Amino acid sequence: MLQGIIDAIGFGLCHQLPERTLVASGLRIPVCARDTGIYVGFLAALVLIALLEKDRPSHPPRMWLSVLLGLGLFAMVADGASSYLGVRLTSNELRLATGLAAGFAIAAWVTPMLSSQLWERPGSGRVLESAGATGIFLLGIPVTYALVWWLLPLSGAAFSLFVVVAILVTFTAVNMVIVCLLPPFERRAVVFTDALPAIGIAFALAVIELWASAALKAWLISVVS
Numbered sequence: 001m002l003q004g005i006i007d008a009i010g011f012g013l014c015h016q017l018p019e020r021t022l023v024a025s026g027l028r029i030p031v032c033a034r035d036t037g038i039y040v041g042f043l044a045a046l047v048l049i050a051l052l053e054k055d056r057p058s059h060p061p062r063m064w065l066s067v068l069l070g071l072g073l074f075a076m077v078a079d080g081a082s083s084y085l086g087v088r089l090t091s092n093e094l095r096l097a098t099g100l101a102a103g104f105a106i107a108a109w110v111t112p113m114l115s116s117q118l119w120e121r122p123g124s125g126r127v128l129e130s131a132g133a134t135g136i137f138l139l140g141i142p143v144t145y146a147l148v149w150w151l152l153p154l155s156g157a158a159f160s161l162f163v164v165v166a167i168l169v170t171f172t173a174v175n176m177v178i179v180c181l182l183p184p185f186e187r188r189a190v191v192f193t194d195a196l197p198a199i200g201i202a203f204a205l206a207v208i209e210l211w212a213s214a215a216l217k218a219w220l221i222s223v224v225s
Helices: 002-010 033-052 063-084 092-118 131-155 157-179 192-224
Strands: 057-059 123-126
Touching (some): 033 063, 033 131, 063 092, 063 131, 092 131, 131 157
16 A cells, blocks of 8 residues: 555656666655656755755856756766667666756756745855855765665665655745746745745645646556557
8 A cells, every 4th residue: 555655656757667766675666766866866955055055045056066067967868868768778876876966956056046036135146156065065966875775775664755755845846936936925035934835835736746747647548558
């Protein structure tokens, strides 16, 4: 039963091929290794940025850092495309690593967008502008990989629940950028509690999106079969 619930959550997001999905205590994670990397990487990067950047910077990383992060995103695309086309073989280790690099990159670009739209007085600087913050952020990628590959599988079902949380946080954060374009929420938050209505709407949208993607996939499968 638990495996069925876990599979249902990731059904519309991923192919869920068993050989490409991480397992903890006999339970498959709701999405494949690559998608696990994306969502967990986004969550880990979001937490790191929140801890490192107290002034809520509203501008993207410096150009060289954006290029470096973009290479991580490109690595994920190249790994996926080349393996699907049969050019080369890949592995769950590489899928997870490149997915994490992509998740960290996406969070580094989304976070300043969210700050500029959500807060009444966002910071004027760039995210990860200091060398120290940049170093800690980049170090977070291999550290997160080690935690996901070696430590989290020991937690059993908690690993799957953690990935579910990462999926919901990722969708909610991206939706927040859109929700905060609406006049009632655009640059209105002074403290965190002011952002709760927008977060609630973004979370509701995330749930709807997960349901809609699952319904669409189920319909497509029924049509093809």
